Amino acid sequence: xxxxxxxxxxxxxxxxxxxxxxxxxxxxxxxxxxxxxxxxxxxxxxxxxxxxxxxxxxxxxxxxxxxxxxxxxxxxxxxxxxxxxxxxxxxxxxxxxxxxxxxxxxxxxxxxxxxxxxxxxxxxxxxxxxxxxxxxxxxxxxxxxxxxxxxxxxxxxxxxxxxxxxxxxxxxxxxxxxxxxxxxxxxxxxxxxxxxxxxxxxxxxxxxxxxxxxxxxxxxxxxxxxxxxxxxxxxxxxxxxxxxxxxxxxxxxxxxxxxxxxxxxxxxxxxxxxxxxxxxxxxxxxxxxxxxxxxx
Amino acid sequence: xxxxxxxxxxxxxxxxxxxxxxxxxxxxxxxxxxxxxxxxxxxxxxxxxxxxxxxxxxxxxxxxxxxxxxxxxxxxxxxxxxxxxxxxxxxxxxxxxxxxxxxxxxxxxxxxxxxxxxxxxxxxxxxxxxxxxxxxxxxxxxxxxxxxxxxxxxxxxxxxxxxxxxxxxxxxxxxxxxxxxxxxxxxxxxxxxxxxxxxxxxxxxxxxxxxxxxxxxxxxxxxxxxxxxxxxxxxxxxxxxxxxxxxxxxxxxxxxxxxxxxxxxxxxxxxxxxxxxxxxxxxxxxxxxxxxxxxxxxxxxxxxxxxxxxxxxxxxxxxxxxxxxxxxxxxxxxxxxxxxxxx
Amino acid sequence: xxxxxxxxxxxxxxxxxxxxxxxxxxxxxxxxxxxxxxxxxxxxxxxxxxxxxxxxxxxxxxxxxxxxxxxxxxxxxxxxxxxxxxxxxxxxxxxxxxxxxxxxxxxxxxxxxxxxxxxxxxxxxxxxxxxxxxxxxxxxxxxxxxxxxxxxxxxxxxxxxxxxxxxxxxxxxxxxxxxxxxxxxxxxxxxxxxxxxxxxxxxxxxxxxxxxxxxxxxxxxxxxxxxxxxxxxxxxxxxxxxxxxxxxxxxxxxxxxxxxxxxxxxxxxxxxxxxxxxxxxxxxxxxxxxxxxxxxxxxxxxxxxxxxxxxxxxxxxxxxxxxxxxxxxxxxxxxxx
Numbered sequence: 001x002x003x004x005x006x007x008x009x010x011x012x013x014x015x016x017x018x019x020x021x022x023x024x025x026x027x028x029x030x031x032x033x034x035x036x037x038x039x040x041x042x043x044x045x046x047x048x049x050x051x052x053x054x055x056x057x058x059x060x061x062x063x064x065x066x067x068x069x070x071x072x073x074x075x076x077x078x079x080x081x082x083x084x085x086x087x088x089x090x091x092x093x094x095x096x097x098x099x100x101x102x103x104x105x106x107x108x109x110x111x112x113x114x115x116x117x118x119x120x121x122x123x124x125x126x127x128x129x130x131x132x133x134x135x136x137x138x139x140x141x142x143x144x145x146x147x148x149x150x151x152x153x154x155x156x157x158x159x160x161x162x163x164x165x166x167x168x169x170x171x172x173x174x175x176x177x178x179x180x181x182x183x184x185x186x187x188x189x190x191x192x193x194x195x196x197x198x199x200x201x202x203x204x205x206x207x208x209x210x211x212x213x214x215x216x217x218x219x220x221x222x223x224x225x226x227x228x229x230x231x232x233x234x235x236x237x238x239x240x241x242x243x244x245x246x247x248x249x250x251x252x253x254x255x256x257x258x259x260x261x262x263x264x265x266x267x268x269x270x271x272x273x274x275x276x277x278x279x280x281x282x283x284x285x286x287x288x289x290x291x292x293x294x295x296x
Numbered sequence: 297x298x299x300x301x302x303x304x305x306x307x308x309x310x311x312x313x314x315x316x317x318x319x320x321x322x323x324x325x326x327x328x329x330x331x332x333x334x335x336x337x338x339x340x341x342x343x344x345x346x347x348x349x350x351x352x353x354x355x356x357x358x359x360x361x362x363x364x365x366x367x368x369x370x371x372x373x374x375x376x377x378x379x380x381x382x383x384x385x386x387x388x389x390x391x392x393x394x395x396x397x398x399x400x401x402x403x404x405x406x407x408x409x410x411x412x413x414x415x416x417x418x419x420x421x422x423x424x425x426x427x428x429x430x431x432x433x434x435x436x437x438x439x440x441x442x443x444x445x446x447x448x449x450x451x452x453x454x455x456x457x458x459x460x461x462x463x464x465x466x467x468x469x470x471x472x473x474x475x476x477x478x479x480x481x482x483x484x485x486x487x488x489x490x491x492x493x494x495x496x497x498x499x500x501x502x503x504x505x506x507x508x509x510x511x512x513x514x515x516x517x518x519x520x521x522x523x524x525x526x527x528x529x530x531x532x533x534x535x536x537x538x539x540x541x542x543x544x545x546x547x548x549x550x551x552x553x554x555x556x557x558x559x560x561x562x563x564x565x566x567x568x569x570x571x572x573x574x575x576x577x578x579x580x581x582x583x584x585x586x587x588x589x590x591x592x593x594x595x596x597x598x599x600x601x602x603x604x605x606x607x608x609x610x611x612x613x614x615x616x617x618x619x620x621x622x623x624x625x626x627x628x629x630x631x632x633x634x635x636x637x638x639x
Numbered sequence: 640x641x642x643x644x645x646x647x648x649x650x651x652x653x654x655x656x657x658x659x660x661x662x663x664x665x666x667x668x669x670x671x672x673x674x675x676x677x678x679x680x681x682x683x684x685x686x687x688x689x690x691x692x693x694x695x696x697x698x699x700x701x702x703x704x705x706x707x708x709x710x711x712x713x714x715x716x717x718x719x720x721x722x723x724x725x726x727x728x729x730x731x732x733x734x735x736x737x738x739x740x741x742x743x744x745x746x747x748x749x750x751x752x753x754x755x756x757x758x759x760x761x762x763x764x765x766x767x768x769x770x771x772x773x774x775x776x777x778x779x780x781x782x783x784x785x786x787x788x789x790x791x792x793x794x795x796x797x798x799x800x801x802x803x804x805x806x807x808x809x810x811x812x813x814x815x816x817x818x819x820x821x822x823x824x825x826x827x828x829x830x831x832x833x834x835x836x837x838x839x840x841x842x843x844x845x846x847x848x849x850x851x852x853x854x855x856x857x858x859x860x861x862x863x864x865x866x867x868x869x870x871x872x873x874x875x876x877x878x879x880x881x882x883x884x885x886x887x888x889x890x891x892x893x894x895x896x897x898x899x900x901x902x903x904x905x906x907x908x909x910x911x912x913x914x915x916x917x918x919x920x921x922x923x924x925x926x927x928x929x930x931x932x933x934x935x936x937x938x939x940x941x942x943x944x945x946x947x948x949x950x951x952x953x954x955x956x957x958x959x960x961x962x963x964x965x966x967x968x969x970x971x972x973x974x975x976x
Contacts, residue, residue, distance in 0.1 A: 028431045133307065137314035140614040144572035145606050148594050149318075152602050153325045226569075229440055233576055236442045237591060252443055263450060270443030277438035285434055421698065535740040537695050539754050539809060540727020549753070550742045557744070629744055629793045 022290035029286020035279035043100040046092035051075075054093040054246040058084035063262045081251075081265045082258050090246035091272050097247045098235075099276055101162065102227035109166045110220060113173025120174065121181030122204055132178065135171045143168035143230050151239045158247065161240040165230045169223055180215040184208045214291040221284030225277045232273050248273050300625065304618050311614050313366075319603055320365050326599050330354070334365070335375040336384070336600035369607065375600035377593075384604040387589065392608070393476025394464060395585030399574055401479075401505040406512035411559070414520025415547060418528070429517075436514040441573045445507045445580035452503060460500050462582040469493040504581040511573055512566060519562040523555035530554075557628045564620035567613050642817060642849050643669040643692065646706040650687055650873075652923070653699040659923050661687055662873045663931070666949055666956070669817065672847040674840065676864030676881070678857050678896065680920055684873040685853045689819045692851075693732050694722035710816070731810035735822035737802035741794035747805055748774065748790025754809040777808040781838055800831035804838070811842060818842070819851045824859075836863050857896045861885055869893050872920060872931035874946075879955030889955065889962040891936050892916075930958070 013021065024030055052058075058080060065072040066079040066087075078087040120131045141149075147164035154160045184190060185208070193207045234240030235249025243254065248269045255265030326333040331340060331348050340348065349355060351373075353364030374384035417429045453461030464478050465471065471478065471485050471493055479501065482494040527533065528551060536546050575587025582588065586605055593601030650662040662684045669675045679685045691702055694714070707714040709725065717725070734740045742750055748771075755770040755777075778786040781804040794802060803823055810818055820839065824832040840863060842848045854860050860867060861881055868878040869892060877890040888894040898914045916935045927933050929944035936943065938961045947958045 026427060028427055133310050134314055136307070137311040137318070137614070140311060140568065140617060141315065141318070141606070141610045142568040142571040142575075142613065144575055145590075145609055148590065148602060149322050149606055152594060152597075152599060153322055153327070155327070225438065229438075230572075232440050233442060233572070236440075237576070237579065239594065249440070249442070252440075252446070256446070259446065259450060260454060266443070266446055266450075270440060270447070273440045273443065274435070274438055277440070278435055281434050281438050282431070285430065531734055531736060531739045532742045534695065535732075535734055535806070536742070538693055538726060538732040538734075540723050540725075540813075541753075542723070550745070553744050554742070627744075629795070 019290050023286050026286045026289065029282050029290075032279040032282025032286065035275065036283055039095060039099050039276050039279065042092060042095040043103070044096075046095045050089035050092040051077075052086040052089040054090045055085065055244050056089075058086070060084070063258060063265075065262075066264055066268070078268050079262070079264050081255060082262070087251075087265065087268055090251060091248070091269065094246040094248045094251060094269070094272070095276075097158065097241065097245065098228055098231055098249070098273070101158070102165075102224055102231055105162055105166050105169065105227050105231075106220060106223045109170040110173055110216075110223065113170045114177055114216070116170075117174040117177030118181060118204060121178040121185070122200060132175070135175050135178070138167075138171040139175060141168075143226070144233065147230065147234050147239060151234075156239050156242060158241045158245065161231055161234050164234065164240075165227050168230065169227060172226075173219055173223065176215055176219045177212065180212040181208055184211050214287075218284060218288050218291070221280055221287065225280045225284070228273065228277050228280070301622065304622055308614060308618050312611060315607070315610050315614070316366060316369060317362065319607060320362050323365075323599070323603060328597075328599060332378070333599045334368075336378040336381075336598070337376060338378065338381075374604040374607070377601050378598045379593075379596050379601075384600050387601070388586070388604055388608055390476075391584060391586050391589045393473075394478070394583060395574065395578065395587065397477045397479060398501065398504055398508060398578070398583055398585060399570070401501055402508035402574075403512060405505055405509040406516055410513045410516030411520050411552075411556075414517040414559075415524060415552070417517060417521040418524035419547075429521075433514040433517045436510045437518075439510065441507060441511065442576050442580055444510060445504070445577055448503055448507055449581070459503050460496075461503060464497065464500055464584055465493065466496050466500075469496060504577050504583055507580075508570075508574055508577045512563070512570060515562055515566050516559060519559045520555055523558045524551050527551045527554045557624065560620060560624050560627075564617050564624070567617055567620075571609055571613055640711060641668045641708075642671045642710055643667070643851075644706060644708040645692070645704060648688070648691060648702070648704040648707065650684070650691055651701040651703075652697075653701075654923065657924075658701075659926070660873065661923060662691070663946075664949075665870070665873070665875050667868060667875070667878070669849055669851060670866075671816070671849055672843065673865045674843050674850045674852055674863060676860035676867045677851060677853045677870060678855065678860055678867060679853075679870035680855055682872075682920060682923075683870045685870060686821055687873075688870075689732065689821050689851070689853060693726055693730055693819060694719070695726075728813050729815050730817045730819065731813065731815040732819040732821065733803065733806045733810050733823050735825040737806045737823075738794050738797065738799055740806055741802060743794055745793075746790065747792055747794060747797065751778070751790060751805060751809055754812055756813050773812065774808075777812050778805070781805075781808045781811075782834065783808075798831075799827050800834065803827070803831075803835055807835075807838065807842075811846070811848065814846065815848070817849045817851065819853070821853045822855070823852075824854075832859070839863070858900050869896065872926060874931050875949065875956075875958060876932065877955070877957040877959075878949075879957075883955060887964065889952075889957040889964060890959045891938050891961075891963070892932050894963060895937075930960070 058076075061073070061076055061080045062084045063082055064076050064080040064084075067074045067077050069079075072079055076086050076088070078091065080086055081090075116131075120128055123131075143165065146168040147161070150160055150164035150167065154163065181204075190203060190207055193203055198207065231240060231247065232249030232252070235245075235247045235251075236253045238250075238253060241247035241250040243250065251269040252266050252273075255262070255269070258265055323333050324330060331345065331354075332338070334352055335348055337344060337348075351364060351368055353360045356364075372385055374388070376383050377387055380387070417426070420426055420429070449461035452459045460466070465482070469482075469487075469489055469492075471481050471487065471490075474481050474484050478497045479494065482490055482497050485493065487493070524547070533546060533550060536550055537543075574585070575591065577583065578585045578587035579591050586609060590602065590605035590609075592598075593605060645665065645667045647664040647666060648662060649660060649664055652659050652661045665684075665688060667675075667677075667688070677685055677688070687700075690696065691700075694717075696702060704715060709729070714722070714725075741747060751774045752767070752770045755773045757766055758769050758773075761769055774790070775786045778789060783789055783801065783804055789797065789801065789805065797805070807818075807823075818839075823839070824835050827835070836859070839850055839852070843850055852860060852864055857867075857869075864881050866879065867881045867884050869876045869884075869890065871892050876892045877884065877888065884893060885897065888897055895914075895916045901913070916937075918935045921927060921931070921934075929946050930936070930939075933939050933943040938959075940961065942960050945960075947960045949956050949958045950962075
């Protein structure tokens with residue numbers, strides 16, 4: 001039987017729709033989403049559309065200004081650095097390294113953090129408290145110090161950045177998930193489900209999981225932006241990606257020598273990092289404010 | 297309360313133990329000979345080797361070695377720096393005050409400007425204004441700090457030439473360290489140039505402090521704003537309004553004390569990132585603090601310096617975050633209520 | 640002259656579902672020194688009405704009214720600053736949930752002192768001590784003996800009843816002429832409820848304080864109030880002296896409410912159905928046109944899709960096309976008095 005419409009307008013949008021509308025309501029967040037999508041595409045296909053190889057040196061075009069400058073040429077759209085390498089091509093290749101690596105690290109540590117966090121969150125008593133103390137200790141080591149330790153053990157290099165940033169990020173995920181689960185466990189509806197005879201797994205998967213998605217999403221966006229900043233910072237300090245690499249932080253550090261004569265070699269990769277992190281933070285912020293009315 | 301403090305102390309000790317264990321494991325994996333990694337002595341004589349073996353119990357099993365390591369580190373023996381052959385603890389004592397000075401100035405700047413701006417932002421009803429404020433603070437939150445530092449020093453240091461961009465004080469001034477804080481030392485100093493030295497020190501600290509303050513500033517603005525917005529919806533604010541109190545009075549007397557509690561919490565969560573940023577800022581502005589010292593330590597593969605620096609910074613952060621938690625409990629009567637309920 | 644005279648107050652809320660008339664042409668008259676009860680289910684707009692009288696509107700409200708007179712002064716024409724002053728001096732309000740109406744991080748005593756009126760005659764350095772003294776005096780008046788202990792504790796250390804007494808002390812310290820009590824005894828035990836109500840009636844008798852008592856319990860209100868107004872879904876259904884309303888309700892909704900009150904006489908047959916109106920109150924986005932009780936009303940007819948005007952009969956008002964009384968049916972005459 002078709003539903004009879006009694007009232008003129010009785011459609012109540014689903015939570016998902018409401019969330020999406022709230023997200024669209026914030027133009028900055030929406031712009032951020034598009035930018036993130038662009039960066040994602042660049043990280044995947046950037047090397048294909050780059051006009052030059054990242055390490056190809058053009059001895060006739062050293063320290064060429066960007067194309068909008070009077071002395072710049074359109075062949076080197078964003079100018080060249082002191083070895084005559086095209087900055088635009090290096091940026092595109094670097095997107096693959098900086099952004100792609102950040103995504104990979106976050107994904108890996110998210111999976112690991114999710115597993116540990118959900119196990120520890122569902123546990124009670126001494127085991128849980130030992131684990132949370134351990135995490136507190138790991139969390140209190142700033143990510144850069146953690147990276148320095150890893151570099152001291154394994155030596156600098158892009159692969160080790162993966163471990164350094166991953167080890168720094170995982171405790172944050174574990175802790176966020178642990179706390180979210182613990183908070184949900186205190187609530188009445190979990191008790192109600194338990195009284196209905198749900199076992200630990202059912203409580204975790206069917207009762208708690210749907211309520212901690214938002215924590216997970218927000219933590220992921222925070223993690224990605226932190227990872228990008230960390231990778232770039234390590235590259236800048238010469239502890240991560242090494243000299244010829246087009247990683248954005250390393251590019252800034254390579255441009256430092258010519259800061260006074262060719263400021264664009266520092267400015268342009270910096271702006272790329274800023275845009276990337278900002279767009280992710282905008283999306284994360286939009287998600288958070290769109291999610292918050294749903295929770296209340 | 298005493299029991300609570302005892303439990304926090306306990307937490308501090310436990311966390312520090314874990315930290316030392318992590319360092320102990322890392323030390324054993326450094327790609328150098330273990331005795332060198334532990335003490336930093338280049339070519340130890342036979343007696344020195346015997347002494348090291350005894351101190352660090354290298355003959356015994358892993359647990360015994362860890363206990364030996366603990367004994368040495370807890371008694372303040374951090375070894376000697378491999379490059380300068382000076383005791384690490386002395387070098388540490390020399391660089392810590394500079395870092396504290398920078399961090400304190402940056403934190404004061406952030407709080408001084410962040411809290412009022414957060415309140416103003418929360419008062420705005422206009423959606424566009426709100427989005428704009430949020431986006432600007434988010435930009436501040438997203439700027440890579442090394443790039444910000446470079447750009448600021450390029451503009452204000454080089455192109456405009458207003459401010460010095462490296463070091464703590466012009467080398468022309470000779471100020472005897474008393475407290476280690478240059479700003480205070482220059483004031484206390486009885487040298488005839490004390491006043492101009494103070495101004496010089498002030499000029500030196502502006503750029504690094506501003507660069508470092510950007511992150512806590514944005515965090516403070518955002519958390520103050522969101523806390524005040526959520527508190528203004530509470531019944532007690534409505535009740536205060538119904539009593540006919542002024543809006544400014546309500547915000548300052550009732551909303552702000554309540555809002556500062558979550559702000560304090562978010563500050564505590566930010567400590568680690570803040571420390572990372574401080575290290576980068578020190579490197580960029582050649583600030584003679586822990587960060588620059590530690591980074592130069594890693595460039596020179598100075599493993600004792602790395603251990604000492606990591607240990608010191610992490611301990612400070614653990615201590616501060618526990619202090620913030622205690623402070624949080626002390627100023628927040630609501631969390632004391634939970635304490636009563638728990639005990 | 641009535642203390643508060645409201646005619647056809649309409650409040651519209653901007654919701655995601657468009658603009659909704661939360662209050663629809665509500666009229667309310669409060670005389671000096673009377674206790675006026677306002678009955679209505681939760682969600683019927685009682686709290687909106689209270690906040691509109693007080694002048695603390697929400698950000699998405701649109702308020703329209705034919706007349707809003709406070710002691711002969713037009714409330715609608717006042718600036719927000721004047722309204723604030725009026726709120727502080729002449730109108731006071733106490734809320735449901737008293738423990739959350741007190742700031743949790745400030746001691747109760749500080750908040751109490753803050754609410755006390757300033758004695759302008761004293762030099763300023765003695766004013767604070769004087770305020771403290773007045774605060775203690777008022778606490779005594781609302782029936783708190785250990786003032787020192789109450790004043791030095793935090794809101795969460797007190798019971799709901801104590802908190803409400805503190806709130807009342809704060810509200811009446813400025814000697815207002817109208818006290819709006821929005822469900823003052825919500826979630827309290829019976830004896831605490833009785834204490835609070837007794838306190839309010841005592842204040843009413845001793846200080847000539849008018850009280851607008853808002854509640855969903857007709858039974859309680861009928862004990863304490865001189866006059867009653869019955870609200871349903873943002874419309875006033877009936878208004879008049881309590882005794883008369885209880886004896887002869889005109890409006891089907893009032894009658895239904897009275898019928899709902901269980902009589903503890905033990906004469907209800909075993910397993911007999913309790914008498915209630917069919918259906919449930921509509922949500923804000925699904926309000927029916929005309930008389931909002933229409934879909935649930937036992938006496939509804941086609942005419943009820945047109946909103947009935949408030950009719951006037953002696954000192955009673957009701958809004959119904961088909962009231963419970965055969966002889967007169969002057970529902971077409973307008974309600975103006």
